[in-house]
Amino acid sequence: MMPRLLTSVLLLGALAYACQRDWDALHRRIHQHAAHNKHAKRATVEYPPTLTDTESILINSFDNKSLSDWSYYYTHGDHLGSHNKTMAEWTAQKWRDAGFDAWLAEYPIWVTYPEHSSLKLIRPDGTTHEANLVEDVLEEDDTSSYPNLIPAYHAMSASGNVTAEYIYVGRGTQADFQVLKDAGIELEGKIAMANYGGVYRGTKVKNAQDNGMAGCVIFTDPQDDGEITEENGHDAYPNGPARNPSSIQRGSVRFSSLYSGDPTTVGWASSPDSPRGDVSLYNPSIPSIPLSMKDALPLLAALEGHGITAKEANRSGWSGGFSNITYDSGPAPGALVNMDHLMNGWIAPVWDVIGVINGTSPDEVVMVGNHRDAWVIGGAADPNSGSAVLIELANAFGKLLAKGWKPRRTIILGSWDAEEFGLQGSTEWVESHLPWLTSTAVAYLNLDVAVSGPRTAFSGSGEIQTFVVDQMKKILFPEGWGDFPTLYDMWHNTSEGEISPLGSGSDYASFYQNGIACIDIGSDGGKEDAVYHYHSNYDSYAWMTRFGDPGFKIHTAIGQWISLILYHIADDELIPWDLPNAATVLQAYLSELNETIVESDFPDLDITPLEEAIAEFEKQAEHIASVAQTATAFGDDITLGVVNAKYKDFSRGFASVGGLPGRETFKNVISAPGIDNGYGADVFPAVTDSINKGDEEATVQWIEKSAKAVLRAAEILRVGS
Ligand SMILES: *[C@@H]1O[C@H](CO)[C@@H](O)[C@H](O)[C@H]1NC(C)=O
Ligand SMILES: *[C@@H]1O[C@H](CO)[C@@H](O)[C@H](O)[C@H]1NC(C)=O
Ligand SMILES: *[C@@H]1O[C@H](CO)[C@@H](O)[C@H](O)[C@H]1NC(C)=O
Ligand SMILES: *[C@@H]1O[C@H](CO)[C@@H](O)[C@H](O)[C@H]1NC(C)=O
Ligand SMILES: *[C@@H]1O[C@H](CO)[C@@H](O)[C@H](O)[C@H]1NC(C)=O
Ligand SMILES: *[C@@H]1O[C@H](CO)[C@@H](O)[C@H](O)[C@H]1NC(C)=O
Ligand SMILES: *[C@@H]1O[C@H](CO)[C@@H](O)[C@H](O)[C@H]1NC(C)=O
C-alpha cells in the first residue's frame, strides 16, 4: 500500500498505499467540491437499520475472535513478496474450508533486496554520526525482535556508494527542486534529503535523479503525525500513541506513475518463458535509503544557517514538525553524507491465491482482492487487516452456500502477492486474464489497509458510489470512537461526503486502467488518532490490539460493509449502479480540469468536445436508469439482462487502446495517478499531462480523444433508439 497523496485532486482514495493523509489538501478539496457533490449533505439514517435475512446472516457471521486469530497468523512470519508460499497455501485452504474452489497462481517477477546499506553524516569539524538503519527492539512488541526481520529499504532502488554534500528538498516535488534552482543552488552530484510527506516516495527519487543528483534520502518527519506528537506531550509507542522515533518507512521507489507490475514485463503477463525488458526505464538509477526521524535530526541540524530558509522556500510541507529545526536547505560547506547501498535483483516466483464460487450467470464476474505480502513480519494493518477480513468474508458466504444458495454472478477472491514492490501479483494476474476479464468483470473491489484507525474512507468509480454509501448505512459503528451510530456517520464525518478518483495506490490499478468499475475501501487514522507506523516494524499485531483496533471491532465493521457490497453486486437481479451519478462525477472532473486549464499557459483552450460528450453521456445515463426502473417494476427479465450487460461494459469505453502518452499501460482517460504525485489521481490525465508539458497541440488532441472515450461509454449505454 502506498501513502496518501495529495495533488490537485486527491485524497481519500489513495488509501491504499497509503495512510498518510494530507488533511489540508483534503479539506481544500472538500471545500472546492462540496457544491457539486451529491453526497455532501449528511443523510438521516434509519437506526437501527433494517436488514434482510441474508444480510443478517452475512453480518452476524463476523466474529472478532476469529478476525484476531487470522490477524495473528498473518502477522507472525516473514511474508515479503516471494518469501512465503506456505502462507499462500494456508489462505487457499481457509477459503476451501469455507466452500470456495481455490488455487495458487504463480508468476516469476523481478525482486530486489539489499545486501548492504549504511549512511553516515560527516560534519565540517570531522565528527560523524552513523545512522542506525534498524528499528528498536521493544519488549512489548513480540515481532520487533524476530531474527529474520526485513531490512528497512526501498524496493527497486539502485546501488551506489556516494559521498557528497546534501540538500534538504522539502517534499521533493518538481516545484520544490525548482525553488532551489531559482535560488542558484547547485544540485548536480549532491544528495537529496526529502521528507516523506505529500507525494509518492519514488516520485521524489525520480525528481532528484532528473536534477542530476547522486542519491536520495527520505525521512519521516513529525509533520505527518497531526496532533499526536511527542512535542505535544504524547508518549511514543509502545507507551503511547505517538510515533516511535526509530520507526522507518520502507517502500518501493519504482516510477509508479509510469507503470504497474513486473518491470521486466510491462504490458504483458510474466511467465517462465516470457520475454523480459530492461528495468532501468522504470526504476531509479540513483541509490535511495529511508531514514527514521531520530536519524534525520542530526542531518537536518547540520544544515542550519545554510542555503535558503524554509520561509524563503515558501513551499507546502517544507517546514516540518520539529520546532527546534530550521529546515534550511543547505548545502552546508563541508557537511557530507556517505551513503553506501548495495542492492541485488533477480527473478523470483510469487503466489497469488484465487478463490471462486461459480454463479448461475458465469459470464458476469465480481471480484474482491487484497494483497497478502507485507514489508515487515507484522503488517497488521498493511495489508493483513484486509487479509483477515477476507477470510471472515469467505466464511460468511460459506454460511449462505451451506444453505444451498448460489450467487447469480461468479464471485472471485484474490489474495495478491508482491503488491509492495509495485502491484506485481495483481497486475500479472490481470494481464494473464485479459480479454476474459474485459468481457466478464462487473466490478473489482479492493481492500488493502482495511484498518489502521477508525476513519472510514473509500474512493471509486462514479456508478458504484451511491450504492456503496448506502451499504454503510446498514452497518453499526463500534463504540469508543465518538458518537457515530453507523459506519455511514463515521464516513461522512471523515470525508464530508467527498469521494476521490482512483490513482494507482493499490491493486485496483490494473483493473481500473482496463476500464473495469472499481472501489478501494478501508479505514485509517485522523489527526487526533494513534499514529500508524506505516511500513515499519511497528505495524504489528501488538500495535493493532493496543492502539489500532483493540477488540477488532473496526475490522468487523469493514468486513460487514464489503460483504454487503459483494453480496448485492453478485446477487441483485439489477446490478446496483447509479449511472446519473457517474455523469455527475464526470461533470465534477471536468470542472476540475477546467480549473487546471484556467491556471495553465493555455487558459483559452476549448473544452466544448468534452462538455458535449459528457452531456451525451448524461442523457444516455438518465435514459438507461429509467429503463432499468421500469423493467424492475414490471419484472421484465429480458430488458434487465440488456441493462446489466451495458452496466458491466460501458466503462470499458474509458480505456484508450493505445494508453496514455508515455505510459501505455495506464489507459483510463478519466483518472490516473498524477505524474508528479504517484499516489493521488489526476482527472482527464492525458489532457493534464499535455498541459503540464506545455504541449498545446497534444492537449487539443487529448481533449478530443478523451471526449471520444466518453462518447464510446455513452454509446454502450444507449438502449432503444
Ligand atoms: C510464513 O508465514 C507463517 C505465518 O505467519 C509463518 O509461521 C512462517 O514461519 C512463514 N514462513 C517463512 C518461510 O518465513
Ligand atoms: C564506499 O565509499 C567509501 C568512501 O569513499 C569507502 O571508504 C568505502 O570503502 C566504500 N565502500 C565500499 C563497499 O566500497
Ligand atoms: C530537537 O528536538 C528533539 C526532540 O523533539 C531532540 O531529540 C533533539 O535533540 C533536539 N535538537 C536537535 C538539534 O536535534
Ligand atoms: C508563498 O506562496 C504563496 C502561494 O503558494 C503566495 O501566495 C505567497 O505570496 C508566497 N509568500 C511569499 C512570502 O513569497
Ligand atoms: C466453475 O466453472 C468453471 C468454468 O465453467 C468450471 O471449470 C468449474 O468446474 C466450475 N466449478 C465448480 C465447483 O462447479
Ligand atoms: C465530526 O465529529 C466531530 C466530533 O463528534 C464533530 O465535532 C465535527 O463537527 C464532525 N464533523 C463533521 C463534518 O461532521
Ligand atoms: C471481542 O469482543 C468482545 C466483546 O467486546 C471482547 O470482550 C473480546 O475481548 C474481543 N475479542 C478479541 C479477541 O479482541
Ligand SMILES: *[C@@H]1O[C@H](CO)[C@@H](O)[C@H](O)[C@H]1NC(C)=O
Ligand atoms: C471553466 O471556467 C471558466 C472560468 O472560471 C468558467 O467561465 C466556465 O464556465 C467553466 N466551464 C466549465 C465547464 O466548468
Ligand SMILES: [Zn+2]
Ligand atoms: Zn498495502
